[in-house]
Amino acid sequence: MTLFLSHRGESDDAPENTLNAFSLAMERDSDGIELDIRLSADGEVVCVHDETLERVAGAKLAVAEASLAELRKFYPVPRLSEALAVLRPGKHMQIELKGVQPLARPLKTVLEQWGGDRRSLALSSFEESTIQSAAELFPDLPRLLLIDLKERFGVFPSAEQVMEHLRKLHCTGISFKATTEADAAFVAALHAEKFRVVAWGVASDELGLAMAALGVDAMTCNHAVALRRLWRECRDR
Secondary structure, three states: OOEEEEEOOOOOOOOOOOHHHHHHHHHOOOOEEEEEEEEOOOOOEEOOOOOEEHHHHOEEEEHHHOOHHHHOOOOOOOEHHHHHHHOOOOOEEEEEEOOOOOOHHHHHHHHHHOOOOHHHEEEEEOOHHHHHHHHHHOOOOOEEEEEOHHHHHOOOOOHHHHHHHHHHOOOOEEEEEOOOOOOHHHHHHHHHOOOEEEEEOOOOHHHHHHHHHHOOOEEEEOOHHHHHHHHHHHHOO
16 A cells, blocks of 8 residues: 655645745645755754755755754754654654764754654655665664655666665665656566655656555655545545
């Protein structure tokens, strides 16, 4: 069964990576939340996608160079711990580690202090060194390589090529950019070797439905609940 995760929260209807967007996802009974984390200048693990707040708040303030209090003067930046507190039992959270900052140990501290079910969590990153190093500190958590497969390999690769790459990085799964070049055999081959398969970059409902039809484990979408409803309607016809 494909999980539909609210990308940066239900970010079509609330500001991305905010408690409002995360809470809206839970209120709408989303399968879970996908969010991004960075480290602020004062060592807080915060939920922000970009290196700066320019796109979301018009402020050229670098997250790594500002305290949480300074960031909050321009945008309602939450701590990861606050986002975790919003997550309801039985729901999932995919945490993307942004950049190459030393995030793993501060993240470990936050997760150790959290009283929730770690089986609901997964980690992801585009940075190969970051996701590879996460294996040592988070051996119990799914660790997904975020990747545009065609960009990385030049052509859409075989499942065998992808699995070889994942094993080198000690990853337990992949989050690949959604594309119609993927097929059910590709997903099934990864599943057969116990790799988790997630899709990101769902640019249209049609593409999202196509990914669900392939049997991916999850996908991230800005309006995950609406897309899940559409998928169920199509599936039950």
